[in-house]
Amino acid sequence: MILVIAMLCCTSSCNNKLDIVSSNAGAEQLQWQSISDTRAALMGVYGLLRAAMVDNYAHWVYGEMRFGDFVPYSRADLGAVSKNTLNASYPIVQELSNWRRFYAVINAASLFIERAPKVLDSDSRYTERDLKYDVAQARTLRAFAYFYMARVWGDVPLLTRSYDDGLFAEVARTPQNTVLAFAEQELLAAAQDLPYVYASGSQQYYGEGYSTWAGVLVNKISAYAILAHVAAWQGKYLNAEVYARFALENASSSAIVAYSVPNLLNSTTGLFAPSDKNQILALRSSYVLGEAAATGHIESLTLAYPLVTRANPDIYVPKDTINKIFLESTDTRFGIDTVSGLIRTNYFTDFNGDIPIFSKIRVIRDGSGDADFSIFGSNIVFSRLEEMQLLYAEINAVLGNSDEAIKYLNYVKFNRGVSPFIAGFGGDLIDEIFLERRRELMGEGWRWYDQVRYARIKKNNPTLNRLIEEEGIFWPIAADVLKRNSKLTQNDYWR
Numbered sequence: 212m213i214l215v216i217a218m219l220c221c222t223s224s225c226n227n228k229l230d231i232v233s234s235n236a237g238a239e240q241l242q243w244q245s246i247s248d249t250r251a252a253l254m255g256v257y258g259l260l261r262a263a264m265v266d267n268y269a270h271w272v273y274g275e276m277r278f279g280d281f282v283p284y285s286r287a288d289l290g291a292v293s294k295n296t297l298n299a300s301y302p303i304v305q306e307l308s309n310w311r312r313f314y315a316v317i318n319a320a321s322l323f324i325e326r327a328p329k330v331l332d333s334d335s336r337y338t339e340r341d342l343k344y345d346v347a348q349a350r351t352l353r354a355f356a357y358f359y360m361a362r363v364w365g366d367v368p369l370l371t372r373s374y375d376d377g378l379f380a381e382v383a384r385t386p387q388n389t390v391l392a393f394a395e396q397e398l399l400a401a402a403q404d405l406p407y408v409y410a411s412g413s414q415q416y417y418g419e420g421y422s423t424w425a426g427v428l429v430n431k432i433s434a435y436a437i438l439a440h441v442a443a444w445q446g447k448y449l450n451a452e453v454y455a456r457f458a459l460e461n462a463s464s465s466a467i468v469a470y471s472v473p474n475l476l477n478s479t480t481g482l483f484a485p486s487d488k489n490q491i492l493a494l495r496s497s498y499v500l501g502e503a504a505a506t507g508h509i510e511s512l513t514l515a516y517p518l519v520t521r522a523n524p525d526i527y528v529p530k531d532t533i534n535k536i537f538l539e540s541t542d543t544r545f546g547i548d549t550v551s552g553l554i555r556t557n558y559f560t561d562f563n564g565d566i567p568i569f570s571k572i573r574v575i576r577d578g579s580g581d582a583d584f585s586i587f588g589s590n591i592v593f594s595r596l597e598e599m600q601l602l603y604a605e606i607n608a609v610l611g612n613s614d615e616a617i618k619y620l621n622y623v624k625f626n627r628g629v630s631p632f633i634a635g636f637g638g639d640l641i642d643e644i645f646l647e648r649r650r651e652l653m654g655e656g657w658r659w660y661d662q663v664r665y666a667r668i669k670k671n672n673p674t675l676n677r678l679i680e681e682e683g684i685f686w687p688i689a690a691d692v693l694k695r696n697s698k699l700t701q702n703d704y705w706r
Contacts, residue, residue, distance in 0.1 A: 249323075263315070284526065297705065310688070328342060344409070358391065409421065426489045435458040452610060458599055512524065520582050528653070558571040601647055682702060
């Protein structure tokens, strides 16, 4: 059963803060009879999603490497991705062409949605409230997986029920817009049932209080943030405005706030660390709970001496690129005082060395590990308040609401110590918004998708606009997947 696979994933390499629950799983085959079964199964869905995003560094290779700011130091396989040669025969490229790990998420979520209601009849501890929260989370995670796949592969098979034996029926690819319409429908329904916070006040959720679940589970703001991105990816900016505005106006209800750069990046208490800070959507990887790993995290691609015991990183941002992106000496992310030569940097280490080390995200062990202990426990942060503010600025700029766009753009600029954008004096507004996203979100898996959206808006990049027209922005489908499903066809660009 796929559910068993989910549980194995969570209790071995994918143990999560979520997996406080997994120790109660008991039997290998869940019978959907007790609250322990629902708890373990739901956390299994989270664990599978995290595994899908870290396997072969998927989140960062998909989001940062194609025509991105990072370049490989010596890895030809990542060099192939950076040049969009996605049919190269390197193992990592072939593995990342395979969507099976995302369908494991979808199948486990569908199975949960179908089976969890049975527990109401067999365990009085499982309440209608629990079921409502749980199913809403499963629907959100399934919708997110479909959105993620649609950005990577375009048209993908749409499966809306589980296959309990773990074998998928042969199903043809569904048009991307239909898949995203399903995701939007699911997210809207789930948002109605998701809370802003879990275990508020004296309440408990699965026997745990607020501090256990803060920043760990998807909530109402998570659903609306994903909705905003689904709409923006399709160019439906009127819808995106409604969704993003809801997320921003109600973010405080989920205790989501903006952070200074040092507070954001602190390796033990920051947003990427195993802290209790709330975020819009993230997947935790706590060392204390056994989920940190030597591979799969961005640190194992970007860190090198003196931060860890290896000479050079796998990928890095060249100095010329850094100097082109970060233009002001007061920028708390990175800046060089042209008079004194002093460097202000929170994103890079050893900038004056041959290769700058991208150390923005640096959670070794639990954040207090040393260079000899190269196990990484950083969170995968899909969206945070600053990301959503910049998306909202983009949305309003496209819709012609310049004042609103400038207001939200300048929220981020002010918090980073850089000059505000002033209409008529700061160049093109959309250009500046995307440049600010490039600075703020570097290394968080956004660069490729931002470039695609920017090219669609501005239509001034012949290479990307050709790829968009010819569907070369999508990955090819793995040969193994095509072999197992006779109804599938390869993406046209890669035939």
